[in-house]
Structures are given as structure tokens and as C-alpha cells.
Amino acid sequence: MDILGSFALLLAFLAAVYAVLAGIAGIITRRTLLTKSARNAGMAVFVLVTVAVACLEYFFFTNDFSIVYVVEHSNRALPGFYKFAALWAGQEGSLLFWSWLLSIYAFLVLFLNRKRHPELMPYVGVVLAGVQTFFLTLNNFVATPFRVLAGPDNAGVMHLAKMSEGHGLTPLLQYPEMVIHPPMLYLGYTGFSVPFAFALAALLGRYPGEKWIHITRRWTMIAWCFQSIGILLGAHWAYAMLGWGGYWAWDPVENASLLPWITGTAFLHSVMMQEKRGMMKIWNVWLVFTTFMLCILGTMLTRSGVVSSVHAFAQSSIGSWFVGFLIITFVVCFAAYWKNRDYLRSDNQLDSLVSRESSFLFNNLILLAACFAVLWGTLFPVLSEWVQGSKISVGAPFFNKVNVPIALFLLLLTGVGPLLAWRKTSFDALRRNFAWPFAGGVLAGIIGFIWGFRDIYSLLCLILGVFVTLTIASEFFRGARVISARDGTNIFTSMGELTMRNTRRYGGYVVHFGMVLIFIGIAGTPFNKDLQKEMGVGESLRIGPYTILCQTFDHIETNNYTSQRATLEIFKNGKSDMMLFPERRLFRASQITETMVAIQSSPLRDLYVVYAGESPDSGKPVIHAYLLPLIKWIWFGGIVVVLGTGLALLPNRRTALVLRPAAERSWAGTLAESTPAIGAVARRAEGHD
Amino acid sequence: MIKIPNSRTNERMPKNSRRTLRSFSTSCALMFAFRAVTLGMIIMMSAATPARAQETPRGKALGKRVLCMCGGCEDSAGLCNHPGGTFSGPCETARGMQKDLDAHVTRGESDDQILQAMVEQYGPTVLVEPPKKGFDLLAWIMPIAVPLVALVLVWEVVRRWRHKATLAPAGGPSVSPELLARARQEANREPGREHDE
Numbered sequence: 001m002d003i004l005g006s007f008a009l010l011l012a013f014l015a016a017v018y019a020v021l022a023g024i025a026g027i028i029t030r031r032t033l034l035t036k037s038a039r040n041a042g043m044a045v046f047v048l049v050t051v052a053v054a055c056l057e058y059f060f061f062t063n064d065f066s067i068v069y070v071v072e073h074s075n076r077a078l079p080g081f082y083k084f085a086a087l088w089a090g091q092e093g094s095l096l097f098w099s100w101l102l103s104i105y106a107f108l109v110l111f112l113n114r115k116r117h118p119e120l121m122p123y124v125g126v127v128l129a130g131v132q133t134f135f136l137t138l139n140n141f142v143a144t145p146f147r148v149l150a151g152p153d154n155a156g157v158m159h160l161a162k163m164s165e166g167h168g169l170t171p172l173l174q175y176p177e178m179v180i181h182p183p184m185l186y187l188g189y190t191g192f193s194v195p196f197a198f199a200l201a202a203l204l205g206r207y208p209g210e211k212w213i214h215i216t217r218r219w220t221m222i223a224w225c226f227q228s229i230g231i232l233l234g235a236h237w238a239y240a241m242l243g244w245g246g247y248w249a250w251d252p253v254e255n256a257s258l259l260p261w262i263t264g265t266a267f268l269h270s271v272m273m274q275e276k277r278g279m280m281k282i283w284n285v286w287l288v289f290t291t292f293m294l295c296i297l298g299t300m301l302t303r304s305g306v307v308s309s310v311h312a313f314a315q316s317s318i319g320s321w322f323v324g325f326l327i328i329t330f331v332v333c334f335a336a337y338w339k340n341r342d343y344l345r346s347d348n349q350l351d352s353l354v355s356r357e358s359s360f361l362f363n364n365l366i367l368l369a370a371c372f373a374v375l376w377g378t379l380f381p382v383l384s385e386w387v388q389g390s391k392i393s394v395g396a397p398f399f400n401k402v403n404v405p406i407a408l409f410l411l412l413l414t415g416v417g418p419l420l421a422w423r424k425t426s427f428d429a430l431r432r433n434f435a436w437p438f439a440g441g442v443l444a445g446i447i448g449f450i451w452g453f454r455d456i457y458s459l460l461c462l463i464l465g466v467f468v469t470l471t472i473a474s475e476f477f478r479g480a481r482v483i484s485a486r487d488g489t490n491i492f493t494s495m496g497e498l499t500m501r502n503t504r505r506y507g508g509y510v511v512h513f514g515m516v517l518i519f520i521g522i523a524g525t526p527f528n529k530d531l532q533k534e535m536g537v538g539e540s541l542r543i544g545p546y547t548i549l550c551q552t553f554d555h556i557e558t559n560n561y562t563s564q565r566a567t568l569e570i571f572k573n574g575k576s577d578m579m580l581f582p583e584r585r586l587f588r589a590s591q592i593t594e595t596m597v598a599i600q601s602s603p604l605r606d607l608y609v610v611y612a613g614e615s616p617d618s619g620k621p622v623i624h625a626y627l628l629p630l631i632k633w634i635w636f637g638g639i640v641v642v643l644g645t646g647l648a649l650l651p652n653r654r655t656a657l658v659l660r661p662a663a664e665r666s667w668a669g670t671l672a673e674s675t676p677a678i679g680a681v682a683r684r685a686e687g688h689d
Numbered sequence: 690m691i692k693i694p695n696s697r698t699n700e701r702m703p704k705n706s707r708r709t710l711r712s713f714s715t716s717c718a719l720m721f722a723f724r725a726v727t728l729g730m731i732i733m734m735s736a737a738t739p740a741r742a743q744e745t746p747r748g749k750a751l752g753k754r755v756l757c758m759c760g761g762c763e764d765s766a767g768l769c770n771h772p773g774g775t776f777s778g779p780c781e782t783a784r785g786m787q788k789d790l791d792a793h794v795t796r797g798e799s800d801d802q803i804l805q806a807m808v809e810q811y812g813p814t815v816l817v818e819p820p821k822k823g824f825d826l827l828a829w830i831m832p833i834a835v836p837l838v839a840l841v842l843v844w845e846v847v848r849r850w851r852h853k854a855t856l857a858p859a860g861g862p863s864v865s866p867e868l869l870a871r872a873r874q875e876a877n878r879e880p881g882r883e884h885d886e
Contacts, residue, residue, distance in 0.1 A: 244770045350850035369836035395817035613776040
């Protein structure tokens with residue numbers, strides 16, 4: 001099977017190289033047969049990499065400890081669930097997993113568009129195959145997952161060897177979310193390859209119009225959604241698993257996942273400028289190039305260990321390959337841009353500073369500022385070492401100080417931007433749209449201050465959160481009221497109808513609302529409390545309204561681990577409320593101990609209890625309790641973001657307006673020809689999306 | 690610490706009349722209550738003895754500004770918490786560092802002096818944030834400077850685009866008021882379609 005896997009990977013590499021070469025030849029010679037052949041080779045890569053992945057999984061499930069990767073990341077007692085996830089537990093498997101997800105995307109793109117966009121797709125196929133070639137080079141020649149165990153005998157002759165047991169999976173990864181978090185993040189990273197391929201293809205092929213943006217809109221949103229889920233699951237894993245009461249440590253690998261998410265967010269907003277007004281063509285192309293390059297940089301930071309990180313289970317000296325690929329990508333992108341820059345010439349006009357257009361400009365400015373601040377902080381230790389010869393630390397306080405004001409400004413724009421009209425917003429409209437949300441925000445600020453929100457950033461976050469929520473609610477309400485008055489339906493039915501008529505816009509609002517919830521959740525951080533205490537049986541500690549009484553300590557034995565468990569009775573305001581069972585698990589294969597946190601979650605606060613182990617000084621058990629306000633809002637906000645994105649992906653419900661006779665609709669075309677500005681409004685009125 | 694005021698009260702008691710006796714009984718009751726409260730506090734404090742070393746508030750704050758130098762974690766000394774260790778709390782290094790910080794605080798040194806002493810002992814990596822001097826000042830300046838430069842550029846772009854917009858309509862064809870009115874009416878008629886997000 002290892003030979004089958006290795007051969008499949010080698011063939012996949014050859015197929016990818018062929019797809020690049022035949023694709024280029026097909027484009028140059030304009031031979032359809034060559035183009036088709038390149039496309040089929042591109043699709044074959046998926047089949048071959050799938051075979052390789054299946055082989056590796058087979059080794060995990062059959063406990064084949066003759067394969068080095070299996071020895072290092074599995075053991076016999078490992079549950080099947082985690083044996084499956086062990087595929088991406090280490091360097092070689094992670095890179096294979098990258099290749100596999102990319103090949104799935106490439107297959108879907110090539111297959112779904114096999115009869116569409118004949119001028120564009122050959123270029124797309126070449127770009128995707130180019131990216132695949134790089135990763136398959138790593139899979140085949142740098143970090144092969146099918147390396148077998150071998151050792152010399154007394155005569156110095158090499159023989160195949162086999163271990164009786166593996167070293168086991170890193171206990172940190174033995175958590176349900178860890179089975180979902182990396183695939184989601186990787187689906188995000190690899191997913192951004194699709195808009196990148198289309199953007200570069202459109203530029204190389206000088207594909208007319210904004211069509212590449214229309215084609216890739218859903219692909220970009222899907223990648224963005226996966227990236228969002230991946231980031232949030234990672235944060236939740238860190239929260240529930242690491243036992244430190246936090247969810248985001250500004251670790252370089254966490255930052256690396258955030259960077260393409262930020263530029264991807266900027267791209268999702270700025271493409272609307274191109275779609276609606278034909279503006280910012282150069283910017284959009286570079287934004288998608290940057291997003292892709294940040295995905296590669298993110299993978300490099302995770303895999304290479306250039307910067308120190310808690311994700312140390314995946315470090316090696318593979319970084320130089322990624323640096324090389326990043327340089328090649330940049331050179332290709334820049335050359336394509338320079339050669340075809342006249343293709344991107346756009347007629348940029350701005351009627352007013354107070355308009356949707358300018359809000360998008362500022363939105364992009366703020367997002368890019370945040371991206372730069374995170375990237376700068378992440379790479380500054382490397383830069384400092386290079387310049388000064390000594391390394392310095394850039395920890396969480398730096399990132400918080402720099403990014404919190406930026407994030408709050410972004411939150412403000414989230415409320416302001418969508419209510420500004422395209423082209424120009426009058427002062428009256430501003431007053432009408434913002435008076436009540438602004439008043440609501442201020443009122444919430446006063447109530448929050450009285451209630452105890454004394455941290456300036458948290459208070460601002462609360463004010464802006466309420467402001468944005470009210471602006472979103474007013475958008476839904478005003479639209480629904482018109483439909484309700486016309487159709488006689490109730491306001492909630494009308495809101496549903498309104499949303500389904502323009503899923504992109506109202507789905508976007510739902511995403512914004514989800515972000516508000518996440519921000520409110522983060523605003524609770526300054527009010528965290530924690531208390532650590534040595535506790536014997538019968539002893540108690542008090543934190544906030546809770547009293548924690550220690551009842552017993554016991555042991556649990558499984559094939560995979562032994563566990564020390566504390567049984568704690570929680571009293572709330574003097575009344576027995578619940579039982580919590582924090583654990584410490586010692587994993588047999590790796591001999592590593594992990595904490596299993598017990599969390600009692602409510603919308604107001606989480607009670608988070610860690611059994612920290614026995615005190616090194618006294619030998620008594622130590623319980624560490626945290627009281628963490630509003631954390632649940634972050635996870636709930638994440639769900640809302642995902643639902644909103646799903647909503648925005650749905651097609652619009654067609655309205656009666658679209659079915660009107662063509663003759664009656666022609667006025668919009670007339671307007672568009674005479675005055676583009678009014679024509680754009682007229683076309684939107686007619687239902688053109 | 691607690692006994693001194695009570696013993697003074699006891700010394701004053703004998704030379705007094707009924708009134709002073711009443712005040713004596715009152716002070717006795719107060720003393721009893723005070724003792725009960727302090728005893729309760731002592732019990733509570735002993736019950737809540739933290740696993741971390743006794744920290745001064747300033748020492749605790751400083752503990753969050755220096756990294757634990759054990760080499761096995763990326764946490765600050767004040768928040769050190771080894772998830773995979775034998776004890777998921779402050780390691781020996783972190784506890785030692787925290788103890789040092791408290792000793793510096795007790796000696797009355799300023800925050801800067803204490804942090805400088807830590808840098809001399811452990812090297813510049815001990816600081817959680819880059820120092821705001823020399824080359825490292827760039828770490829702080831750039832996240833402010835780059836967005837400001839970008840803001841100036843955006844402003845310039847906006848200015849140019851607005852200039853174009855003011856020039857554009859001059860040569861454009863005219864639109865009849867009827868057509869314009871109808872466009873506006875249609876645009877406002879369909880909620881959710883007047884402008885896309």
C-alpha cells in the first residue's frame with residue numbers, strides 16, 4: 001500500500017506538471033484538444049491524491065507501524081475518530097491534506113465550468129495546476145508521508161523494520177474540535193486559491209468585464225466562511241482545552257490564519273465597488289493576490305517554525321520552499337499586472353465623501369491597517385533579530401493595544417457604511433438613518449456604565465455594538481414595513497420576504513450582526529476574574545456568586561489514558577446549582593498530561609474550572625476557577641456569521657418586477673445610455689443584481 | 690497588628706464610672722465583634738491561600754509584563770500555565786520570577802528599574818512588549834504610521850475621483866425630468882433593491 005500511495009502521489013505530481021505545460025501549450029497554440037487534455041489532467045490530480053490520502057488513512061486504521069508517519073502520530077488504542085484526524089497531525093500529512101483539499105476545489109472548478117467560459121478556464125486550470133505542482137513537489141520530494149521504517153543489520157545492510165506500537169497522537173489534538181478545526185482552516189486557505197486563479201487568469205487572458213468577480217463571488221464567500229469557522233473553532237479549542245481561561249493568544253499561527261481572513265473580508269467588500277461602479281479594478285486584483293500570498297505565508301508560518309509558536313508540533317526547515325514559492329507567485333502576479341495593466345484601467349469617480357463608495361474605501365483602509373498591524377507584530381521578532389542580532393518578544397499586550405482601537409473603528413464603519421447611499425447621502429438622510437441608532441447606542445453606554453462597564457474600550461464596544469445592531473434592525477424594519485403595507489403581510493413575514501429578495505445584502509447584515517455579537521463577547525474580557533486555590537476534600541472557594549465545594553477526587557482508566565478527576569459541587573448564591581468534573585488526563589502512549597476543563601456556560605458568564613494538578617510545594621490538589629463574562633456571545637456570534645454567510649450564498653427570490661414586459665423595462669437601458677449614474681440606480685430598481 | 694488597639698482599650702478600663710462601664714461593655718462588644726471579624730478574615734484568607742506565591746498588586750501587574758523564561762511556554766510569568774505539564778499552573782521559573790519581581794517592588798524600585806533589572810538578568814526577550822526605544826520603537830510606530838500614510842493616500846484618491854466626478858456631468862447628455870422622476874420612483878418602490886450591499 002505504501003508503494004501505491006507513493007506512486008499515486010508521483011503520478012499526481014506528473015499530472016499537475018502536465019496540466020500546466022499542456023494548458024500553456026493549449027493557450028498558445030489555441031488547440032482545443034490540448035486544453036481539454038490539460039483540464040482532464042487537472043481533474044485526475046484529485047483522483048490520484050485521493051488514492052494517496054486513502055492509503056495513509058488505511059495505514060492509520062490498520063495500525064501499520066512500519067510507516068514513520070503512522071508511528072509518530074498514532075497508537076493502537078487511539079479512537080478511530082482521532083486516527084482519521086491524525087492525517088493532519090504532522091508536517092507530511094498536513095501538506096498532503098493541503099494538496100487533497102486543493103485538488104477537490106480544482107476538480108470542482110474544472111468540472112462545474114467544463115462547458116462554460118472557454119476563454120477563461122484554460123488559464124484558471126493552469127494557475128490551479130501551478131499551485132498544485134508546488135504542493136505535490138513538497139509531498140513527493142520534501143515531506144513524503146509514506147516514508148518506511150528501516151534500519152541496518154550487523155552487516156550494515158538496510159532492512160525494513162516495524163514497531164509494535166506507535167508514539168500516539170499529541171494529546172492537544174485529541175479533542176473533538178481539533179478534528180474539525182484544521183480541515184475548516186485548510187478549506188479556507190485552499191479555497192482562496194480559486195478567486196486567485198480566476199483573478200490571475202482574467203488578467204493573463206484579458207478577460208472582458210467583471211465576469212471573473214461574478215464567477216468567484218460564491219467561491220470567495222465559501223472560502224471566507226470556512227476560514228471564519230476554522231478561526232473560531234481554533235479559538236474555542238484553545239479556550240476549552242488549554243485551561244488558561246482565554247481563547248486568543250496572538251500566537252503567530254493564530255495570526256497567520258487571521259491575515260488572509262482580513263484581506264478576504266476587504267476583498268468581499270471592495271468587489272462591490274467594481275460590480276456596481278466599475279471602480280477599484282487594480283485594487284481588487286491585488287487584494288485577491290495578497291490574500292492568496294497570505295494563505296501561503298500562513299501555511300509557511302505554521303509549518304516552518306520561522307517564528308516560535310505553541311503550534312510546535314508541525315515545525316521543520318521547509319520554510320525556504322515556501323519563500324521560493326511566494327517569490328515566484330509575486331513575480332508572476334506582478335508581471336501579469338504590469339503587462340496587462342491597461343486592462344484594469346477603470347473610470348473612478350466619487351460624487352461625495354459621504355457615500356457608500358467612500359465607506360468601502362475606509363473599510364478597506366481599516367482592514368488593511370489591521371492586517372498590517374498583525375503581520376508587522378508577528379514578523380517583527382524576525383526583523384529585529386535580523387537588524388539588531390538579538391530577538392525580542394512581541395506578545396499579546398502589543399497586539400491588543402494596537403488592534404483594539406482599529407477594530408472599534410471598523411465596528412463603527414459596520415454601522416455607518418451600509419446606511420450610506422451609493423454616490424451621495426444627504427444630510428437629511430443621515431439624520432433620519434442615524435438619529436435613533438445613535439441615541440440607542442448612547443443610552444446603552446449610560447446603562448452599561450451604571451452596570452459596571454468601566455473599561456473605556458469595553459464601553460465603546462457596547463455603545464458601537466448597540467448602534468450597529470439598531471442600524472441593521474432599522475434596515476430590516478424599514479424595508480419590511482413597505483412590503484407589509486403593500487402586501488398586507490405581517491412584519492416578520494415581510495422581513496423574510498425582504499431577505500429572500502436580496503440575500504446578499506440582508507445576509508451581509510446578518511453577518512455584521514454576528515460580528516457585533518463577537519465584539520460584545522470580546523468586550524467582556526477586562527472583567528475576567530480568576531482564583532487558584534489548594535483544595536482538599538470538603539474545602540471550598542468562592543468566586544463571584546459561586547461557591548465551589550470539593551467533594552471527591554477519583555481515577556478513571558481507559559485504554560488511551562488514565563484520568564484524575566475532581567468532583568465539585570457548585571453553589572450559586574448559596575443554593576446547590578450543579579456538579580462540575582474537571583479532569584487531568586495522562587495519555588499512555590505519549591506520557592503527556594492534558595487538562596480537561598469543566599465549563600458551566602451561560603449568556604452572562606462562564607464558570608470555567610481547571611483541575612491544575614497537585615501543587616509542587618504542598619502536594620495538595622489545586623483548583624483554578626475563572627469567571628469569564630460574555631464569552632458565550634463569541635461562539636453564538638460565530639454561528640450567526642456562518643448562518644448569515646449561508647443566507648448570502650442563496651440565490652435571490654425572483655419578484656414580479658423581473659417578469660415585467662421587456663418594452664416597459666427599456667427605460668432603464670435608455671437612462672443607462674444617457675447618464676450612467678442614474679442608469680445604475682434604474683437598473684438596480686429593475687432588479688439587476 | 691490586630692492586638693495593639695485592643696490591648697490599649699483594655700488598659701483604659703479600670704478607672705471608670707457606670708457611664709464608663711457602659712462604654713466599657715460597648716467597647717467589649719465592639720472588641721468582640723472586631724475580633725470575630727478579624728478571625729473570620731484570617732480563616733477566609735488562610736482558606737483562600739493561592740497556589741501562586743504571595744504577590745503584591747504591582748508585582749502581579751509586572752508579572753504580566755515579563756515572559757516566563759522556562760523555555761517551555763510562551764506565557765507571561767504572571768499568567769504562566771503549562772497545559773501539558775505535570776502541574777497546569779505557574780512553573781518553577783515563573784514562580785521564581787514572580788518572587789523576584791515582588792522583592793524588587795518591596796525594595797521600592799520603580800517599574801522601569803524593575804523591568805531593566807529583568808532585562809539585565811534574562812536578556813531583551815523577557816519583555817512581553819517591544820521596548821519603546823531604539824530600533825524596537827519601530828514596532829510601535831509602524832502600525833500607526835502606515836495607516837496614516839494610507840489615509841493620506843486614500844484622501845488624495847478621493848480628492849482626484851471627486852474632481853473627475855465634478856467634471857464628468859458637464860459633457861454628459863441631458864435626461865428629461867419625467868424619466869428621472871420615474872427612475873427615482875422605481876428605485877424607491879422596491880425595498881431591498883434600491884441599493885445592494
